[in-house]
Amino acid sequence: MSDGVIDLGELRHERDPEELPRPPRSVGRPLRVALVFLVVLATVVSAAPLPRREMVALPAALGAEARIADDLYLVVEPTGLNGSQRRLDAYRLPGGELLWQVPLPVQGRYWGMSMQDGMLLIAGYEATAGDPPGTVTIALDPATGKFRWQQPGSPLPVSGGGLLLETGDEEQGRTLRVVDSCCGRVRWQAQTPGGQFTFRATESGIDRLVQSTADGRVEVRDASTGAVRAEADLWNPTDRRETGAPTDGPEFGVQVIGDLLLTLAGRPATVTAYDLDGLRLRWRTELGEAFYASECGPVLCFQGRSEELQAIDPATGRRLWTGRGWIAWSSRDGLVATRANSGGAMQLDVLDPVTGAVRGELGRWEMVPPSGLDGPVIGIRPQPGGGLLVAELNLTTGTARPLDVLREATGECQSIGYQLACRKPTGGYGLWQLRP
Known part of the structure; x- marks a missing residue:
């Protein structure tokens, strides 16, 4: 499936079977009648239109x-x-x-x-x-x-309950506020100085908030209580010997992935990893060109502006593999990558996160945002003659299973399990029950 076309089979005209000896008349007539009946039945079935997929407007x-x-x-x-x-x-x-x-x-x-x-x-x-x-x-x-x-502010769920509402910006500083979902009652709030703000998201919500300033001050808070868990001057010259802070450079960024706080500084990029809660140095590595990191299952992925993808061992900082022309992200089932600058429907491949080897080529699909974490991964793409081809994408094996062709759908789809809501060309949306 490297060309992205799903093979649904093709109609073939088989050669007529070899001529059989003519049966006795008493046998031949019933046989011919039965054959005629089967031919007529097959013609009727093949001529009948496919059942229209039921749609809720x-x-x-x-x-x-x-x-x-x-x-x-x-x-x-x-x-x-x-x-x-x-x-x-x-x-x-x-x-x-x-x-x-x-x-x-x-x-x-x-x-x-x-x-x-x-x-x-x-x-x-x-x-x-x-x-x-x-x-x-x-x-x-x-x-x-x-x-x-x-x-x-806009809401983000907090681990243990409640909502984080953040207002402000990098220049003027921010107000962090955690409120009860039921009634908007404020649990805690804090004013932070100007600088970068990030957080750690878990399956149950955000559990750590990280604020960093231009002079190198980093503060880690518990999202549920607002308590400061750790703080340090990570790249203050007086603390370099102790913390192993990165060399000053024209660029600096802070990210949180798993139990690591990562700093990226300079060109070429120096990546330094610290324990999130203790801010103790774990490792440092030179990556050449890298401007952001992402979680890729058991490895860390670093993306460069020249479309270079580098996979790093999060325990040691050792480079495991490098790929050109990839943009990758982790799913619950595996590591998905798309060709950089593919535009429109993306060319999707499934990679082995430890080796970078291609496990499967899904072809060109637009992935539909799911309404929950446990539902199927649905992909769509335009169908010749109008409508959308819909398939279930297996991000472990790198295969696509066709589910349906929705002739009255144009895009802007959202999925609820095996139900798909999409924009219609005549206006509004339709909700289709897919064939599971």
């Missing part, structure tokens, strides 16, 4: 934002003379029945809709006259649409 006006959160289909509709006001419509899935409609209390553009601890969270940009727009989060009762609370 989901409305969405032009310019509306539509998202799926659990079993709700949510549409933010522009209203008012200039479209700045917004109304939220909620439909129950899979039937598509309208549950409620409510006006949103803040003008602006909304882009985030999610369910957290039984609360429906709507996030977007708050429009303020004369000032740059800020972010805002509104919590609603998912059963009724009733307003619960509102806070500045």
Whole structure:
């Protein structure tokens, strides 16, 4: 499947079988009648149209934002003379029945809709006259649409419960605030100076927050309590001998992956790894060109601007392999890579994270955002003559299993298990039950 075409088979015209001895008349006539019946039956079956895939129509006006959160289909509709006001419509899935409609209390553009601890969270940009727009989060009762609370910032779930809301920027500093999902009550908040901000995300939510300043001060906080777990001047000249801080350079970045805090500095890049909670030096390595790191299963991936991908052993910093022209990311089932600058539907391959060997070539697919972590990985691509070819992508073996062809779908798809909601050419969305 290196050319990205899924072989669904082809029709062949077989040669007529060799002529058999003519049977007795008493046998031949019933046999000929049976053969004629089978031919007629086969003709009728082949001429019958394929059954149309049942679709539930989901409305969405032009310019509306539509998202799926659990079993709700949510549409933010522009209203008012200039479209700045917004109304939220909620439909129950899979039937598509309208549950409620409510006006949103803040003008602006909304882009985030999610369910957290039984609360429906709507996030977007708050429009303020004369000032740059800020972010805002509104919590609603998912059963009724009733307003619960509102806070500045966009929400991120915190391990152990609650939501992190961050406002501000790298130049002016930030306000970090963790609130209860139920009612917006503030658990803790802190003001941080200007500089970089990052965090560690786990399956249960964010558990560490990291703030770093231009003069080298790094602070690690517990996201649940706000307590400072570690702090150090990692690249202050007076601390270099102790911490093994990187050489000063024109670029500097801080990232958190697993239990490591990584600093990238200079050109060529020097990568230094520290224990996240203790900020003790673990290792340092020169990577030539690297400007960001990502988790690639059991290895660390470093991406360079020249489309060079380098895999590093997180325990020692030893380089394991290098690939050209790849952009890679980790999935729950394996390491997925796409050709750099592939554009549109991506050429997807599955790599062995330890060796870099290609395990399988999936071909060109656009991966559909799933509504949960446990559902199938769905890929789509345009079908000749219109519509979308839909397949289930196996990111362990690197194979694609065709599921359906949706003639009335154009894109902008979201999946809920083996259900797929996609934009229709006539407007709105459709919800299709795929063949599992």
